[in-house]
Amino acid sequence: MADIADxxxxxxxQSIRSLFDPATGLLDRRIYEDEDIYQRELERxxxxxxxxxxxxSQISNPGDYFINYIGEDQVIVVRDTNGQVNVLxxxxxxRGNALCRAEQGNTKSFVxxxxxxxxxxxxxxIGVPGIKNxxxxxxxxxxxxxxxxxQVDSYLGFxxxxxxxxxxxxxxFLGDTGRTGLGMVASQGDIVVLEGIQKNVIDxxxxxxxxxxxxxxHVMYSHASAGSSGFLNLSEILHPNNQLVMLGDYGHAIxxxxxxxxxxDQIDLMSDEERAELSKTLPIRLRPRMAKELMGSTGVRSxxxxxxxxxxxxxxxxxxxxxxxxxGPHATELWWFTVVPKDMxxxxxxxxxxxxxxxxxxxxxLEQDDGENWSQSTRxxxxxxxxKLGHTLQMGLGxxxxxxxxxxxTGIDTCINEHGQRWFYRSWTEWLAAExxxxxxxxxxxxxxxxV
Amino acid sequence: MEALKAKxxxxxxxxxxxxxxxxxxxxxxxxxxxxxxxxxxRRYRDWLAxxxxxxxxxxxxxxxxxxxxxxxxxxxxxxxxxxxxxxxxLEMRVKKLEAGSAWSEDPPSRSRHFVTNVRILDxxxxxxxxxxxxxxxxxxxxxxxxxWTGRRIDGLRRSxxxxxxxxxxxxxxxxxxxxxxxxxxx
Numbered sequence: 087m088a089d090i091a092d093x094x095x096x097x098x099x100q101s102i103r104s105l106f107d108p109a110t111g112l113l114d115r116r117i118y119e120d121e122d123i124y125q126r127e128l129e130r131x132x133x134x135x136x137x138x139x140x141x142x143s144q145i146s147n148p149g150d151y152f153i154n155y156i157g158e159d160q161v162i163v164v165r166d167t168n169g170q171v172n173v174l175x176x177x178x179x180x181r182g183n184a185l186c187r188a189e190q191g192n193t194k195s196f197v198x199x200x201x202x203x204x205x206x207x208x209x210x211x212i213g214v215p216g217i218k219n220x221x222x223x224x225x226x227x228x229x230x231x232x233x234x235x236x237q238v239d240s241y242l243g244f245x246x247x248x249x250x251x252x253x254x255x256x257x258x259f260l261g262d263t264g265r266t267g268l269g270m271v272a273s274q275g276d277i278v279v280l281e282g283i284q285k286n287v288i289d290x291x292x293x294x295x296x297x298x299x300x301x302x303x304h305v306m307y308s309h310a311s312a313g314s315s316g317f318l319n320l321s322e323i324l325h326p327n328n329q330l331v332m333l334g335d336y337g338h339a340i341x342x343x344x345x346x347x348x349x350x351d352q353i354d355l356m357s358d359e360e361r362a363e364l365s366k367t368l369p370i371r372l373r374p375r376m377a378k379e380l381m382g383s384t385g386v387r388s389x390x391x392x393x394x395x396x397x398x399x400x401x402x403x404x405x406x407x408x409x410x411x412x413x414g415p416h417a418t419e420l421w422w423f424t425v426v427p428k429d430m431x432x433x434x435x436x437x438x439x440x441x442x443x444x445x446x447x448x449x450x451x452l453e454q455d456d457g458e459n460w461s462q463s464t465r466x467x468x469x470x471x472x473x474k475l476g477h478t479l480q481m482g483l484g485x486x487x488x489x490x491x492x493x494x495x496t497g498i499d500t501c502i503n504e505h506g507q508r509w510f511y512r513s514w515t516e517w518l519a520a521e522x523x524x525x526x527x528x529x530x531x532x533x534x535x536x537x538v
Numbered sequence: 539m540e541a542l543k544a545k546x547x548x549x550x551x552x553x554x555x556x557x558x559x560x561x562x563x564x565x566x567x568x569x570x571x572x573x574x575x576x577x578x579x580r581r582y583r584d585w586l587a588x589x590x591x592x593x594x595x596x597x598x599x600x601x602x603x604x605x606x607x608x609x610x611x612x613x614x615x616x617x618x619x620x621x622x623x624x625x626x627x628l629e630m631r632v633k634k635l636e637a638g639s640a641w642s643e644d645p646p647s648r649s650r651h652f653v654t655n656v657r658i659l660d661x662x663x664x665x666x667x668x669x670x671x672x673x674x675x676x677x678x679x680x681x682x683x684x685x686w687t688g689r690r691i692d693g694l695r696r697s698x699x700x701x702x703x704x705x706x707x708x709x710x711x712x713x714x715x716x717x718x719x720x721x722x723x724x
Binding site: 187189190191192282283285286287289308311312317422439440443451458461 | 597602603614627634716
């Protein structure tokens, strides 16, 4: 507790809010290396917010479980015999041992390997060896069930959990922008997550990995070799002058190439069959008609990257989602989930698989070159002189206008920019400075509606 | 061990006389060492010349699972993986290494491939299936150190005086990959 008290003394509301200045785009590098800030992130962002757990297809049967994290708290996501999904802290209430050591599996109950305490799929403590002879029947099992996430809910089959009972509903937390982001995945149809989550750890601060997903400025340079090797035609996917940015409540955002409105108006007139036919001649797949219901009339134009605040990235077209899990200020685990429509024919599935493997993940021809940039940026935040130098996120600041469509959805049609990064860091300071959900709800900035 | 013996006894290799077995063992080992030396020397074009047109270069994802789920430890073909490459993709990887703008390999990494425990699993016509253990050490810049160990199943096909590699299946010992990337060829 002393650490937290010290952190509170060092970082008051004012000093946290000053770590990023939305008026100038200047960012304080200490956010990437300060241990007190990191501890505060675990409490005020990860424990407070809604965290992605898994997709329903990963735990379709009773007893199916998947291990994930809320910040650094390891949790078991498990479907019980009633079909309900529970999120349980993976720590025995007796001596704290991890109950579940496998990454995934199916079980009838969770038995601790230390003293054999046994927990049901809903977290109830159902067995304590020696309760009669050693405890002399003087122990109340009901008091010692596994700790649970305060709230668990799903949207479009994606399960999320929060440790904060005061958090708004998942629906309200996601807001229009978060729901649009998940809609991008679900607009492919009835989807499943494929077997095999790629996991690797990068020596970088988690926020550097997150803000990079909004950054379409780095693509031509960082990933130049993915272009020159013949793997990708970068200019075909980049569309530097047709970028669409959506800034959402609580820090969610979408940034990247966008279909111009006039072109979308024409697509809207086409049947699903016509769209599928035209897609064969394009580097992208046009979304089916129903996508508009899931993503809105502006959102459906996005071919970019949504981030569900704080750390869930939906990649191009919703083919993959990537979690960025914090592991101290200087390390981040990346978990890649790959998604296909259930009814996709084997050839199509093979194509998605190979694209996913060759594009992203630690061996991906694109992704290979990101990690070192992030780790070197993180490393350079530690020197006493270099950490005093701000980062600059000034691109496009004050030059763009937010449009509101007839359905109330907002978007920024522009060129390559840093709006997404600025919105992410602005929201980050607000989450970090707020003492509670009530405080955050009252003090957060609402998404801009005019000039950005 | 019993399972391994039973598997070996079914092999065509077992029907070869001791002299033939020794020769094949020597040829296969020699090829694997030469090939590893090309990668460590960064002679990627020469390495590519050893790759057959029908190459399948594949590294499944390994998971930490319970004993009862041990058949699910590795993902299968058709699931996600770390590498699932044809020769065409490997050629792109080589072009990328040569590009001068593959920042994760420029300045270039230093790698050392150790290939040991080579066992001939099968000989069928002009094709040999060899299993080996590998220890791949990579260091880059002044601080970065990566170690990957695992089991490899290689498919070698006779071609002139040497072999072409038509299959490389790599079974890593890590589940969470403890590296920034895997921009090195295994």
